[in-house]
Amino acid sequence: MKILAVYRHYWPDTTPYATLLRMILERLVEDGHSVTAFAGQPSYNGSTAAKRPWHETLSGIDIRRVALLPERKKQRLARGINVLIFLARAVVHSVLVRRYDLIVANAHPPIAIGVALRIIRWLTGAKYILHLQDIHPESLAEISASKKGSLYRLLRRIDSGSCGNADRLVTLSSDMKESLRERQTDLPPVSLINNCPQRTYADEAHPQAIHLGSADKTKLLFAGNLGRFQRLGSLVDAVKYVNHHDKLCMTMMGTGFLAEQLKQRADPNCVQLVDRQSLAVAHAAMRQADYGIVSLEPGVIKYAYPSKTMAYLSEGLPLLLIVEDDSELARLVRKEGLGVVAESSEPSGIGRAIDEAIERRDEWTIERRRQIARFCEHRFGAERMLQAWSDLISDLDASAATQAHSTKAAA
Numbered sequence: 001m002k003i004l005a006v007y008r009h010y011w012p013d014t015t016p017y018a019t020l021l022r023m024i025l026e027r028l029v030e031d032g033h034s035v036t037a038f039a040g041q042p043s044y045n046g047s048t049a050a051k052r053p054w055h056e057t058l059s060g061i062d063i064r065r066v067a068l069l070p071e072r073k074k075q076r077l078a079r080g081i082n083v084l085i086f087l088a089r090a091v092v093h094s095v096l097v098r099r100y101d102l103i104v105a106n107a108h109p110p111i112a113i114g115v116a117l118r119i120i121r122w123l124t125g126a127k128y129i130l131h132l133q134d135i136h137p138e139s140l141a142e143i144s145a146s147k148k149g150s151l152y153r154l155l156r157r158i159d160s161g162s163c164g165n166a167d168r169l170v171t172l173s174s175d176m177k178e179s180l181r182e183r184q185t186d187l188p189p190v191s192l193i194n195n196c197p198q199r200t201y202a203d204e205a206h207p208q209a210i211h212l213g214s215a216d217k218t219k220l221l222f223a224g225n226l227g228r229f230q231r232l233g234s235l236v237d238a239v240k241y242v243n244h245h246d247k248l249c250m251t252m253m254g255t256g257f258l259a260e261q262l263k264q265r266a267d268p269n270c271v272q273l274v275d276r277q278s279l280a281v282a283h284a285a286m287r288q289a290d291y292g293i294v295s296l297e298p299g300v301i302k303y304a305y306p307s308k309t310m311a312y313l314s315e316g317l318p319l320l321l322i323v324e325d326d327s328e329l330a331r332l333v334r335k336e337g338l339g340v341v342a343e344s345s346e347p348s349g350i351g352r353a354i355d356e357a358i359e360r361r362d363e364w365t366i367e368r369r370r371q372i373a374r375f376c377e378h379r380f381g382a383e384r385m386l387q388a389w390s391d392l393i394s395d396l397d398a399s400a401a402t403q404a405h406s407t408k409a410a411a
Contacts, residue, residue: 003033021037022199036063036098042066073352106131111136117166138183142300170191209215222251236250236266242354292317301323313380315373337358
């Protein structure tokens with residue numbers, strides 16, 4: 001098949017999906033497909049990655065990049081204009097430059113990417129897969145003060161149409177799949193393919209160490225986007241509820257919308273914030289930490305799945321989990337003994353969970369951490385994910401061939 005992947009922040013940009021998409025596309029090239037990636041220059045969160053050629057072939061993938069306006073995270077007008085430019089260029093490319101059998105796209109930018117895919121399908125007949133890392137606008141509504149007004153209902157109707165017109169939807173958890181089913185009945189087949197830990201393509205051979213705390217401290221690590229979905233304000237506020245305050249060191253590694261606010265809010269005696277690091281440095285920190293923090297605002301777990309979970313587990317790092325108790329992820333952590341689950345997402349409940357984590361620190365022996373890493377490879381390994389994508393594309397290819405044969409016979 002001739003396959004086009006549309007995602008602005010393709011590798012070597014710094015979003016986790018940038019690397020994940022490269023892994024998937026490399027597999028599809030190995031499967032014999034002709035694969036093109038349509039992207040922009042590396043720019044996510046002020047990425048310092050070197051500018052790439054506008055047109056290059058990498059690992060058999062034909063990569064086309066388009067020029068966009070300079071922007072920063074809080075420059076909403078520039079970001080909105082770039083969304084329109086990027087998607088318009090993607091439509092023009094798909095319609096006038098080269099025709100494709102299949103379009104694969106992450107659901108980013110939310111809502112708008114689905115509209116672009118429907119336009120491409122209408123003009124060219126190409127099939128499309130929506131790879132739902134998050135479900136919008138529901139996930140945003142969970143953290144929004146305005147919640148579910150007329151704009152929300154309009155955006156939900158638009159996104160429901162995009163999902164309903166897709167040939168396949170790919171989502172990350174049973175919670176997300178159930179949320180889609182509750183939203184609409186006109187769904188195409190939904191494949192549950194969770195992500196795997198990121199592969200390192202280009203990083204330091206000997207990464208610089210980040211000091212997470214002295215040996216007598218319980219070292220908690222949050223590595224990821226410091227954004228509004230992660231309940232980070234409650235996390236730093238929880239420190240004052242911790243009884244074993246003197247035995248705690250929490251590191252928050254990353255950049256994002258709340259970074260400056262968190263620096264002002266956090267207790268410097270036991271919480272440190274460091275900028276986003278390379279994948280190699282982040283994984284070195286995971287090997288040094290006692291727990292990896294996975295936290296989401298209430299309600300968000302129904303519409304997203306925190307992929308940092310797999311990064312932590314791949315290094316044998318136990319979890320400090322702050323999500324709903326009845327979620328798929330909380331049940332998994334409890335069943336497999338992968339860490340500590342907070343009983344509440346309020347600061348007091350998180351504080352009690354941190355105390356439990358401190359008290360249980362000695363449980364996580366070298367052998368127990370090896371068992372966690374082996375579990376991660378079995379449950380979330382790269383080959384599992386890539387084979388699922390191979391099977392999905394093969395199924396679509398076979399369906400298209402059967403349909404073409406039936407049409408020809410009828411004629």
